[in-house]
Amino acid sequence: MPVSQLAWYVTLANATHSLALGLRAANLIFFNSLLLHYSGAVGQINLSPFTGDSGFEPVGGTEMASDSEVEGILQVSQNQERPPSSYGSMKSDEEEEDITEAQCSSGKSELPTFTTHTRVQLNRNVSPETVFTEITQQQSVSKHHQEGTFVTETPQTQICAEEEERDEHSPIQVDYPEPLPPVKPEDESQEEGDEEQQPGKLHPEFDLPYIFKSMQSSLTSLGGPELHLFKRYLCGRHPSFTMTELEESDTLDIVDKMLERFGKLQGLRVAIRMLESMKKPELAQELEKKCKRAVIQYELKCGLIRRHNCIFEGVPRAGQHLYLKYVYVEPQISTQGHGGVNPLHEVRSDPPNPPQVASPDSMIGGNNIFRLRSLNGSPVRCVLTTGLPGIGNSVAVQKFMLDWAEDRANLDIQFVFPFPFREMQSLRERNIVEKKDISMLELLQTYHNETRSMDFLEQPDCKVLFVMDGIDIYKKHLDFKNTPVVTDIKAVIPLDSLLVNLIRGSLLPHALLWLTGRRAATNQIPPEYIHRVTEIQGYSDEQKDDYLTLRYSDKSLAAKIIRHTKKSPTIYTLCHIPFCCWMVAMVYERGFRNYDDYGDEPPKITSFFIHYMIIQNNRKLEKYHGQNPNSQKWTDMDKVFMLNLGCLALELLDNNRSVFYEEDLHEHHLVVKEVAWCSGLCTELPRTNAEDKRVFCFTHLSFLEFMAAHYVWLTFRLEERNVLDQSHRVSKLFKEHSLVDMYRKAVDRYLSAPVGQYDLFLRFLCGLSMTLNDGLLRGMLFPHNAPPLKGLEEVVRLLTKRKDSAGPERQANLSECLRELETSED
Numbered sequence: 001m002p003v004s005q006l007a008w009y010v011t012l013a014n015a016t017h018s019l020a021l022g023l024r025a026a027n028l029i030f031f032n033s034l035l036l037h038y039s040g041a042v043g044q045i046n047l048s049p050f051t052g053d054s055g056f057e058p059v060g061g062t063e064m065a066s067d068s069e070v071e072g073i074l075q076v077s078q079n080q081e082r083p084p085s086s087y088g089s090m091k092s093d094e095e096e097e098d099i100t101e102a103q104c105s106s107g108k109s110e111l112p113t114f115t116t117h118t119r120v121q122l123n124r125n126v127s128p129e130t131v132f133t134e135i136t137q138q139q140s141v142s143k144h145h146q147e148g149t150f151v152t153e154t155p156q157t158q159i160c161a162e163e164e165e166r167d168e169h170s171p172i173q174v175d176y177p178e179p180l181p182p183v184k185p186e187d188e189s190q191e192e193g194d195e196e197q198q199p200g201k202l203h204p205e206f207d208l209p210y211i212f213k214s215m216q217s218s219l220t221s222l223g224g225p226e227l228h229l230f231k232r233y234l235c236g237r238h239p240s241f242t243m244t245e246l247e248e249s250d251t252l253d254i255v256d257k258m259l260e261r262f263g264k265l266q267g268l269r270v271a272i273r274m275l276e277s278m279k280k281p282e283l284a285q286e287l288e289k290k291c292k293r294a295v296i297q298y299e300l301k302c303g304l305i306r307r308h309n310c311i312f313e314g315v316p317r318a319g320q321h322l323y324l325k326y327v328y329v330e331p332q333i334s335t336q337g338h339g340g341v342n343p344l345h346e347v348r349s350d351p352p353n354p355p356q357v358a359s360p361d362s363m364i365g366g367n368n369i370f371r372l373r374s375l376n377g378s379p380v381r382c383v384l385t386t387g388l389p390g391i392g393n394s395v396a397v398q399k400f401m402l403d404w405a406e407d408r409a410n411l412d413i414q415f416v417f418p419f420p421f422r423e424m425q426s427l428r429e430r431n432i433v434e435k436k437d438i439s440m441l442e443l444l445q446t447y448h449n450e451t452r453s454m455d456f457l458e459q460p461d462c463k464v465l466f467v468m469d470g471i472d473i474y475k476k477h478l479d480f481k482n483t484p485v486v487t488d489i490k491a492v493i494p495l496d497s498l499l500v501n502l503i504r505g506s507l508l509p510h511a512l513l514w515l516t517g518r519r520a521a522t523n524q525i526p527p528e529y530i531h532r533v534t535e536i537q538g539y540s541d542e543q544k545d546d547y548l549t550l551r552y553s554d555k556s557l558a559a560k561i562i563r564h565t566k567k568s569p570t571i572y573t574l575c576h577i578p579f580c581c582w583m584v585a586m587v588y589e590r591g592f593r594n595y596d597d598y599g600d601e602p603p604k605i606t607s608f609f610i611h612y613m614i615i616q617n618n619r620k621l622e623k624y625h626g627q628n629p630n631s632q633k634w635t636d637m638d639k640v641f642m643l644n645l646g647c648l649a650l651e652l653l654d655n656n657r658s659v660f661y662e663e664d665l666h667e668h669h670l671v672v673k674e675v676a677w678c679s680g681l682c683t684e685l686p687r688t689n690a691e692d693k694r695v696f697c698f699t700h701l702s703f704l705e706f707m708a709a710h711y712v713w714l715t716f717r718l719e720e721r722n723v724l725d726q727s728h729r730v731s732k733l734f735k736e737h738s739l740v741d742m743y744r745k746a747v748d749r750y751l752s753a754p755v756g757q758y759d760l761f762l763r764f765l766c767g768l769s770m771t772l773n774d775g776l777l778r779g780m781l782f783p784h785n786a787p788p789l790k791g792l793e794e795v796v797r798l799l800t801k802r803k804d805s806a807g808p809e810r811q812a813n814l815s816e817c818l819r820e821l822e823t824s825e826d
């Protein structure tokens with residue numbers, strides 16, 4: 001056996017044995033296959049790192065060289081230069097083909113190539129295994145017969161006859177490749193024709209090889225003492241590094257380890273800061289200029305994580321935030337917009353005007369809305385997402401941006417800029433006071449300071465997304481018909497005009513746009529500017545249980561809350577709205593923690609609906625009227641609005657209808673914006689044709705029944721008038737008896753109507769008179785010092801008597817009405 005060939009085997013065996021001690025068992029397959037390929041019929045190397053046994057098992061009786069001869073050969077092999085890092089050995093498929101063609105043209109036999117998928121750097125014995133190390137691409141390995149060493153080929157060093165005949169003492173020249181072609185980490189099924197907006201296409205400046213080469217090029221300019229100072233700064237500010245580890249490391253090792261420990265974006269930012277600390281502003285600016293997009297993206301992602309990592313539930317209070325990723329359950333999102341109203345009802349199996357339901361195959365993930373295609377097959381630019389009040393539009397937007405900032409999804413989008421309409425409304429009011437306009441660049445720099453050096457925003461390869469949440473909060477109507485067209489991002493124009501041109505696509509036509517809001521508010525946007533409409537449908541039954549289970553570490557408590565919620569079909573149905581699901585979690589958690597016998601009886605529904613109505617009106621005062629959430633006051637206008645909306649609900653219930661139109665609103669002195677935008681109790685249904693009449697409905701049929709009962713009860717409480725008996729005017733002297741008369745009229749109407757029409761109405765009407773529920777509305781719809789209701793005992797006797805004489809299909813509901821009248825904490 002030739003000495004040089006034997007030395008090659010011994011050198012490789014020692015190196016691979018030291019590496020194999022720290023590798024997973026799966027990676028040993030690659031090493032054994034590599035050694036088997038080169039050992040051939042001469043010898044087979046058996047690695048046994050877990051037993052500490054490694055050596056050669058001769059095949060065919062081949063003799064091994066003596067120990068002294070092997071030691072002499074090893075001394076020669078140790079003098080060889082260090083091979084390049086795994087980053088430097090990357091090459092594209094086209095470069096591999098060029099090497100193969102060169103070999104064939106020269107008449108030489110093609111050398112075998114290997115593709116490693118181990119994420120292990122074979123040429124470094126110190127580098128830890130890490131997910132940030134790029135997978136080493138195909139390497140052409142040639143064996144130098146005179147020296148017995150490996151030569152790792154790169155695209156710039158092709159095999160040729162002159163290189164094989166070079167002197168044995170000449171150094172091995174290693175160069176680093178140019179950035180690889182853009183990869184497609186997601187959605188590889190897109191068409192090839194859409195180069196600029198193709199989903200999944202990653203910009204070359206964000207590739208790991210480009211960032212590695214840029215960092216290595218900047219750090220190479222440091223001399224020996226300066227490189228040592230760089231190491232000391234790195235170890236002093238980042239305890240994960242030690243001088244012992246970096247003492248013998250060269251520039252290549254330092255860059256390699258920084259990218260492994262920090263990742264490509266943070267590692268780049270750390271390198272720039274270290275150079276600035278070393279009083280090397282020229283090198284720092286040069287590196288930042290080379291990787292400008294990556295630096296801006298890193299700063300933007302850090303800001304988004306700080307702002308959207310936590311969520312406040314209910315009224316924001318200091319110290320009561322929750323981490324979003326620990327309580328978020330993604331709702332169902334459909335590409336079919338039918339209104340999102342749940343048709344299920346506890347009593348009525350055939351409700352009037354049943355809403356349409358989105359098909360299961362139309363559901364998509366929240367992070368995939370920009371993977372959709374428009375109706376003509378082209379990539380979408382503007383996506384509109386709607387949903388019911390409380391369905392979770394804003395939280396879904398927040399989770400989308402957090403996933404992008406944490407590199408979980410949409411890696412091909414370079415920049416995501418949130419522009420909530422709440423902030424746009426505040427900016428508009430401030431600009432009106434100061435009598436000033438604003439440009440698109442100024443708007444960006446106002447809310448995102450890191451964009452001050454962003455001079456490539458208008459380039460077609462800059463894939464940027466603007467997220468504009470809550471268009472219903474913006475008070476000014478957007479006039480798409482009369483607003484002039486503006487294409488210059490530096491032009492100073494009114495904010496209304498800027499938003500219109502951004503939605504049109506006149507400003508930044510290559511940018512993506514995501515609009516969210518309630519359907520009644522989004523109708524002001526012409527359909528030609530919306531490429532796709534999605535609708536949040538809320539939670540399925542499984543997602544309701546997942547949410548209630550996820551938010552509690554005490555799983556037994558979560559199981560109790562789920563069981564208690566399911567005892568009331570009405571409340572469990574409404575839990576498809578995430579906001580209702582949160583209400584259930586908060587209220588029932590307190591009940592189980594404070595009362596030992598809580599949960600023995602099914603929950604009462606009236607108190608739940610009262611709380612929902614109060615919260616929605618408080619949210620209206622905060623979002624649309626600018627009141628402080630900690631000092632809100634209901635006015636007479638709120639009282640009148642509740643009465644008018646309840647009057648409309650009672651009329652719909654009497655006529656067995658669930659939808660209403662603009663003329664119905666005008667008849668009851670209601671404004672479309674107040675009802676469909678702000679109330680939180682109603683929504684607008686989609687129209688098939690733009691010429692059709694606008695159609696509205698309550699967010700659920702049970703809310704219509706509650707508002708009708710609330711109108712009857714509140715009218716009696718405020719005006720001493722029984723609206724169920726128009727011919728009778730109640731006097732204060734006979735108020736005690738008139739309460740019974742009101743319930744007698746309600747029970748008569750319930751018993752004379754078909755089963756299901758007035759069932760929940762009567763149940764709500766009884767629950768509103770319960771002492772605790774009556775106290776919830778004090779100070780809001782009637783004074784705190786209003787006298788309590790009297791005559792409830794006679795109401796109980798009336799219901800008991802009617803229940804005993806009613807049929808079996810009515811007795812169960814009348815029993816529930818009696819239970820709603822019972823004074824108990826729920």
